[in-house]
Amino acid sequence: MSSVRVLCVENHVEYLDALKYMLERAGYEVVSAMTGSQGVSMLTSQPIQGVLLEYDLPDATGSSVRAEMKRIKPDVPVLLFAGVGSQTPFLLRFFDAYLRNTEKPEWVFQDLDA
Numbered sequence: 070m071s072s073v074r075v076l077c078v079e080n081h082v083e084y085l086d087a088l089k090y091m092l093e094r095a096g097y098e099v100v101s102a103m104t105g106s107q108g109v110s111m112l113t114s115q116p117i118q119g120v121l122l123e124y125d126l127p128d129a130t131g132s133s134v135r136a137e138m139k140r141i142k143p144d145v146p147v148l149l150f151a152g153v154g155s156q157t158p159f160l161l162r163f164f165d166a167y168l169r170n171t172e173k174p175e176w177v178f179q180d181l182d183a
Contacts, residue, residue, distance in 0.1 A: 072098070073096075073097050073098065073118045073119070073168060074097070074098045074099075074100060074115065074116055074117055074118055075092055075097045075098070075099050075100070075117070075118065075119045075120070075121065075168075076099075076100050076101070076102065076108060076111055076112060076115075076117045076119070076120045076121070077089060077092065077099055077100070077101045077102075077120075077121045078101070078102045078103070078104075078105065078107070078108035078120065078121065078122045078123055078126065078131075078134070079101070079103065079121075079123045079153075080103050080104065080123060080125075080126050080127050081153075082103070084123075084152070084153040085101055085103065087153060087157075088121060088153065088157075088161075089101055091157075091158075091161055092121075092161065095161070095165055097168075100115060100117070103127075104126055104127055104128045104129075105126045105128050105129035105131070105133070105134035105137075106128055106129070108120070108122065108134060108138070109134060109137050109138060109141070112138050112141060112142060112145070113141055113142075117142070117145055118145065118168060119145065119146050119147075119148070119164065119167075119168050120138060120145060120146070120147040120148065121148055121150060121160075121164060122134060122135055122138075122147055122148065122149050122150070123149075123150060123151070123152075124149050124150065124151045125151065125152075131149045131151075132149065135147045135149055146164075146167060146168070148160070148163075148164050148167075
């Protein structure tokens with residue numbers, strides 16, 4: 070799993086550190102960004118297999134950043150989240166299960182906003 074690189078975009082350093090720690094413990098290589106523009110730049114310049122994207126960023130909304138990311142790399146899953154809390158372990162388990170499942174039925178994972 071160490072070859073799977075995940076981009077984590079979170080503007081609060083303490084939350085970013087916690088997410089990075091949990092993802093690395095699950096076997097992922099993690100790169101991080103603290104703004105939407107940094108995240109888009111990293112997505113375009115590095116091989117990224119998945120993105121965790123905070124909704125409330127200082128320079129843009131997560132939904133607008135997600136739309137740009139999907140325009141650039143439509144096959145890379147981008148999971149929006151709003152803050153770190155009691156839901157975070159579930160969110161990370163879901164993200165992990167999605168990235169590990171190589172046989173994804175397309176109809177199940179279609180974008181709802183497409």
